[in-house]
Amino acid sequence: MTGLERIVVVGASQAGCGAASALRGLGFDGEITVIGDEPHRPYTRPPLSKGVLTGIEPEHSVFLPAPDDVRLRTGVTAVGLDREKSAVELADGEHLPYDGLVIATGARARRLGTAVGTAVGTGVGNGETTLRGLDDAVGLRGRLADSRDVAVAGAGFLGLEIASAAVGLGKAVTVVDQFPALLGRLGPLLADLVLAAAAEHGVRVSVAPAGVRIDRSGRLLTTDGALLAEADLVVTAAGDVPNTEWLHGSGIRLDGGVVIDNACRVAPNIVAAGDVVSAPGRDGRMTRSPHWWSALSQAKIAAATLLGREPADLVGGTPPFFWTEMFGLKIRMAGRLPPVGEPTVLDGSIAQRRALLLWPGAGPGDAFGTAVSVNLPISAPKLTRLAQRSPAHQRTL
Ligand SMILES: Cc1cc2nc3c(=O)[nH]c(=O)nc-3n(C[C@H](O)[C@H](O)[C@H](O)COP(=O)(O)OP(=O)(O)OC[C@H]3O[C@@H](n4cnc5c(N)ncnc54)[C@H](O)[C@@H]3O)c2cc1C
Structure with a gap:
């Protein structure tokens, strides 16, 4: 007891x-x-x-x-x-x-305009619009309806999902990030897949290595002041703060x-x-x-x-599962991110953007590989099982 x-x-x-x-x-x-x-x-x-x-x-x-x-x-x-x-x-x-x-x-949305750890409040403030809560989403939906051009600061999952929603609503969309979009999270193959789909939808995604900031009138600038994007609506999607x-x-x-x-x-x-x-x-x-x-x-x-019980699992004991949807791609992943090296195609084809892919773990200590489905309805437990069965030493299933 x-x-x-x-x-x-x-x-x-x-x-x-x-x-x-x-x-x-x-x-x-x-x-x-x-x-x-x-x-x-x-x-x-x-x-x-x-x-x-x-x-x-x-x-x-x-x-x-x-x-x-x-x-x-x-x-x-x-x-x-x-x-x-x-x-x-x-x-x-x-x-x-x-x-x-x-x-x-x-966590709450990180803002570019304030020091990390000091921002509080709703998704609109300091000239910045962010998306974290229900009120933010309803507010952003309304502002999207009134905008023609949308710029998104941040090309992570959230920034690209917002870009995808905006372009789907007929807006002209630009996304800017300090780093190449999703590369650090998805690796080159999947990041390229997303970028190609974004480009086909007409979304401009660019990299500003020196960093991005938003000025008082809501324009996206590089940190040294060069204009990156001017839009009716600028949304920050630059990570979160616990x-x-x-x-x-x-x-x-x-x-x-x-x-x-x-x-x-x-x-x-x-x-x-x-x-x-x-x-x-x-x-x-x-x-x-x-x-x-x-x-x-x-x-x-x-x-x-x-309650003093033995947990059925431990943190890090099972491959983490994650999903995202953008530009006509439904991507579901279990295991280590970013995946490293070349995947085995277990089903479908990458070119047709319907595939089940498996990467082995990257190093000798890696207990899991990475299993990813693109536009295929593969369940989370199945992806997790595949990732578990593909540790570093095992190159194929
Ligand atoms: C727009 C959006 C889309 C996402 N899409 C995906 C996705 O596709 N796939 C995926 O895997 N994950 C996604 N995520 C991430 C996922 O939603 C989060 O990981 C999840 O919400 C975390 O839940 P949580 O309860 O830990 O924290 P939160 O959801 O942040 O909830 C914490 C709650 O605590 C409240 N709180 C904070 N401080 C206090 C306080 N001092 N006193 C009282 N209450 C407080 C907060 O207001 C909040 O209601 C998304 C997140 C966002 C914002």
């Missing part, structure tokens, strides 16, 4: 709700309070840059089912953690006591996020999951994996650990 009667979950989104559901699933029958600072009930974010932005999916489709028998408090911000008293401090001065705590405060400020002074270890071990443990009776966490990678460096699947799998691990 753990002796836990009251569990507080801070962060009412994918990881927080996933942890609350997992706690109930594991038989915890004490009190669970989930706190979230957004005014909405919990929702999922992936559709925001896809169907919700284009208007294909209604915004109410994003809401998550409520976890069983949970006290959900929305519009409530945690501003501090008093570990001596085992209490979460809320913005209105209330101290919420806990026996067990789940930290799941996720929401850890409320933990400052609490003694919780922060290193690029809340530091967890491979069982999502943070401190006695405190666990963390999702975009807010940072975990040691295989090379020992702290890494974040701010993706939907990671949030859910870590939530399950965190719940088990908090």
Whole structure:
């Protein structure tokens, strides 16, 4: 028995709700309070840059089912953690006591115009538009309708998904990044595939190696002031910043996020999951994996650990799964990113943009390879199995 009667979950989104559901699933029958600072009930974010932005999916489709028998408090911000008293401090001065705590405060959009770690608030501010939450998506959809030209700063998954939605709505779209689009995440073969599809859709993607900034009138400039793009609407998609400020002074270890071990443990009776966490990678460096699947799998691990159970999996024990949709490509991946070297084509063809691809792991220590489906309906468990069966020493299946 753990002796836990009251569990507080801070962060009412994918990881927080996933942890609350997992706690109930594991038989915890004490009190669970989930706190979230957004005014909405919990929702999922992936559709925001896809169907919700284009208007294909209604915004109410994003809401998550409520976890069983949970006290959900929305519009409530945690501003501090008093570990001596085992209490979460809320913005209105209330101290919420806990026996067990789940930290799941996720991340917010990084802005180019402000120093990393200081930006707060909604998706529009300081002349910058970003996309992180439901209100951002609804606001951006409205602004897209009123714009002819759109410039996106940031050619990662989110920036290109926004570009894809915008061009699908008939806008002239330019994307600029300091680094070649998606190369660091997808490797050359898949990055080229995406770039070719973007070009066919008429999207201009360029690289500004010195970096990108946005001036007061919303123009995209290089850091030394050369004009990169002028548009009715400029959107920043330059990564995210974990929401850890409320933990400052609490003694919780922060290193690029809340530091967890491979069982999502943070401190006695405190666990963390999702975009807010940072975990040691295989090379020992702290890494974040701010993706939907990671949030859910870590939530399950965190719940088990908090209840003193053996988690069914450990962080890094299974190949991570990720998907994206842009320019007519549905790409689903499991395993190590970026994949390195040449893949084996297990089905379909790369030229026809319908393929199942498998890369072996890159080095002797790599436990997984990378399995990728492009426009083929391959399930996440199958991709994960393929990636697991293709460690570094095994060149073929
Ligand atoms: C537009 C968009 C599209 C995406 N598409 C994909 C995709 O296609 N595939 C994929 O794998 N992943 C995708 N992701 C990533 C995925 O959505 C995230 O990994 C996931 O939402 C992480 O969940 P989380 O609960 O850890 O954090 P979050 O979703 O960030 O939730 C954290 C919650 O905590 C709240 N909070 C923060 N601080 C406090 C505080 N002090 N007090 C109270 N509440 C607080 C936040 O407001 C938020 O509601 C996408 C993300 C975005 C933004």
